[in-house]
Amino acid sequence: MRPIPRAVPDRMRQLLQMPSIRWTYRAVMTRFRRLRETQAGILRDECCGMNLNWRPAARSSAHMAAVHWCHTRILWRKNRTRALLTTLLWPVVSPIFILRRVARHGRHVAQQFGVPLSRQVRDLVYLAHVLYMGPRTYYYYGLYHPGRTASASLYVQDHEILGLLDGINRDTDHRIFENKTAFFEKCRQSGLRTIPIAARFENGKAAFIDDGGRDADWFAKPEGGRCGTGIMAFRYDGPGRYRSESGRRLSKEDVMARVAACSLSSPYILQERILNHADVAALVGDALSTCRIVTYREPDGSEGVLPCAIFKMAARGRSTDNFHTGGMAVSIDLETGVLGRGVVGAEPTTRWDVHPDTQKRVNGFQLPFWAETLALCREAHRVFKDYAFIGWDVAITDDGPMLVEGNLFWGVEAMQMAHETPLGETPFPRVYLAHMKRQRG
Structure with missing residues (x-):
């Protein structure tokens, strides 16, 4: 077999360095990542992005019908690919979500509240294909109780509220709430009682420390963290000594070093534990x-x-x-x-x-x-x-x-x-x- 010329890889590298080729590659990969994120979002949220619901049941409240329509418009303007994909795939994936939820909660609802599985499935199909609601809402909001299905369109789904609030806050500065240090400074300047920040760490170093010399339990958490992720607790165990959640005894310097190490990936703050x-x-x-x-x-x-x-x-x-x-x-x-x-x-x-x-x-x-x-x-x-x-x-x-x-x-x-x-x-x-x-x- 004739060997491949060694010049071919060099030519390929030259082609990949061309601006037009690099731009095309980035565009294709960006679209591919968006498609993957959309697929993951559909599976995670069990939602149909666009609420194309003009039936009388959805207009039981004129206000809420308009709110649902606002979410549809906001999603369409923000990410048309996601809006179209979630809508087109919804008839295909919703039966899977229905069966999954019935398997998880159906038997308990049937035994506890006397709602037959057949009725649960019928209600879920109605919610999914008439009101465009995810099957999880049926069990989360207790829509299996008599009379509640009629008011189902009055509920705001969890995935909707993010888009709705994003639409109404688009002209405001989000950073003051996403940055716990900035939020603390604003509250302190305004005289609002809030949890003080004793230390802030970034890139492995302490940006400032103001613990006042108090002996107390400490909490460390990401400056922009949510949902309680990344939290570390240190219990006071005598002068200059603390215990981690695993029970390991640490000095004050050890605590600072551990939090500083975590701040290499994102800024961290250290606060006194509030009881x-x-x-x-x-x-x-x-x-x-x-x-x-x-x-x-x-x-x-x-x-x-x-x-x-x-x-x-x-x-x-x-x-x-x-x-x-x-x-x-x-x-x-x-x-x-x-x-x-x-x-x-x-x-x-x-x-x-x-x-x-x-x-x-x-x-x-x-x-x-x-x-x-x-x-x-x-x-x-x-x-x-x-x-x-x-x-x-x-x-x-x-x-x-x-x-x-x-x-x-x-x-x-x-x-x-x-x-x-x-x-x-x-x-x-x-x-x-x-x-x-x-x-x-």
């Missing part, structure tokens, strides 16, 4: 629990609080209260601050009256400092007045409420599940559409 109010700690244990309260400002400047506040608590031995990492969400009566029943994301068809770890009764528990907590959230929104909606995470301590963080992209799944009420029955659609109308001029 729950004594009454709250008796209910939920040591892991910090927070209230998620959503405040809003209307275009005319008036303000309010959405009646979908929840109390997030760690459960099943978890160290964080994040709902999507195993935490429990409990409804809060906005007027009184009294807790209702809880729900865990891994078991959406079960409601809890007692905490699974402490066995203390959750339903009926009165949160301390509730009036002060609401007042803090309202005051915080006056400071951050350029935003239509903000989801505040607030810890309640022995000294009163304390801001943990603000979220422009707050989830709705835990709220609607805990309250068993759609977001369409709150002021959200009216306020949202008012801001969208102002944006369009």
Whole structure:
């Protein structure tokens, strides 16, 4: 066989260095990555991106029909490839999602609530192909209960809220909420009580340290982290000594070195550990629990609080209260601050009256400092007045409420599940559409 000339690889390299070839390669690979991300998003979210729903059932609330249509328009403008693919593939993949959800939750719903599997499948097909809703919403929002399917279109799906809030916040600066150091500085300058930052690390070095010489437990977390990822805890174990979560004894210098090493990939902050109010700690244990309260400002400047506040608590031995990492969400009566029943994301068809770890009764528990907590959230929104909606995470301590963080992209799944009420029955659609109308001029 005749050998391949050695000049061929050189010619290929020369071709690959041509600007036109390199541009074409980058364009093809970018489109390929987008297609893969779209496929992964469909499988993860169980969603049909475009809500092409003009049937009477979807127009039971004119406001919510318009909100769903806003999401469709926003997705179409942002990523037409994803919008078209999710819509075209939906009739093919939705039966798979339906069977998967029925296999996971169907038997329990049939035994617990007397809903036959045949009816569950029929309802799921209706939701998927008439209302363009993911099968997970049927079990997450308890739509198998009598009469709830009729109000299904009033629910905002979890994948929708991200696009909706992205559309309404497109002209605002997101960085103040994504950067915990910037958020802390803004709160401190405005006199808002929040968790102080003792140290900040970037590229393996401490940018500043201001621990005040206090002996306390410490928490380290990514400066721009979400959902409780990347958190490290260090318990105070005597002067200059700490213990890691694995039980290893460390000096203060060891703690700083460990956090500095983590900051090589992304900036980290070190904060003093904040403890729950004594009454709250008796209910939920040591892991910090927070209230998620959503405040809003209307275009005319008036303000309010959405009646979908929840109390997030760690459960099943978890160290964080994040709902999507195993935490429990409990409804809060906005007027009184009294807790209702809880729900865990891994078991959406079960409601809890007692905490699974402490066995203390959750339903009926009165949160301390509730009036002060609401007042803090309202005051915080006056400071951050350029935003239509903000989801505040607030810890309640022995000294009163304390801001943990603000979220422009707050989830709705835990709220609607805990309250068993759609977001369409709150002021959200009216306020949202008012801001969208102002944006369009």
